[in-house]
Amino acid sequence: MTVWNLGSINADLVYRVPHLPGPGETLASTRYSRGLGGKGANMSVAIARAGAQVRHLGAVGPDGGWMIERLLEYGVDTRLIDRIGEASGHAVIAVDEAGENQIILYPGANRAISEIALADRLGHGESHDIFLFQNETNAQRQAATLASRRGMRIAYAAAPFEADAVKAVMPLLDLLILNAVEAEQLRAATGLGPAELPVRDVVVTRGAEGAHWYETDTGTRTEIPPVPAEAVDTTGAGDTFTGYLIAGLDRGLPMRQALDLAAKAGAIMVSRVGTADAIPDLKDIEDRFGPGA
């Protein structure tokens, strides 16, 4: 079984500055680092580290070869990532002494993925595969429609949140994952709470409080208890949780078990600094929680 992940690939360009620049100001940075980011890429890394096979669908520009290599090193199947003329998606992040930041995001290649190429690729999807996507690429509805026609299970992480983007794909979804703030935003936009959405399984992540799983056909709500963690950096917790959940389902785990595993991975993730590099693998989970965790 395979997870097909249509998702963003971003370069995170981080500049340390004495203060955040004002209008018209030129400011020298004291430190620079470049890392792999993007919700789609993070989820693919989490899926690979959770032991499932993941094919990433997306695009980078002429400057993005290093990101494909990085994904490959993490165990992601990168053969379906296109190299196109548009610049790679990237975030220019200024961080001041107090840790306050300012971010310019350029979606670039992430919003210029060829729909024709996607259609061709998804034509090879099979009914036991999972199609996952988030809201940082173009062609979300088209790709989900094709995947659904192939009988694939359709999962959507509604981030970055945009009510219209969720509404556009909702009828296609088997599984919707969103955080508590996003669930409230969706309620405001649709008048529907998680239990009333027309999606069979809805998962609402609740940070340090764990998660709720709604089975809308039976009206059941299952509480996924939080796993205690000393949180130092919550970046990527949601992406890690989603990746582990999807990988667990792909590996045949029942939903409840996949959710418990995702909560453990999320707890380890928040106790580490970093993004793709910091995403735990199954060995980390076993080391922390014991064999068979």
Ligand code: ATP
């Ligand atoms: P982010 O945008 O920061 O990546 P998110 O808002 O999408 O995250 P959260 O609900 O904050 O997602 O976190 C996802 C999951 O990670 C939670 O459901 C929980 O299982 C785990 N998690 C997050 N924060 C903590 C914490 N402080 N302690 C333990 N587990 C946590």
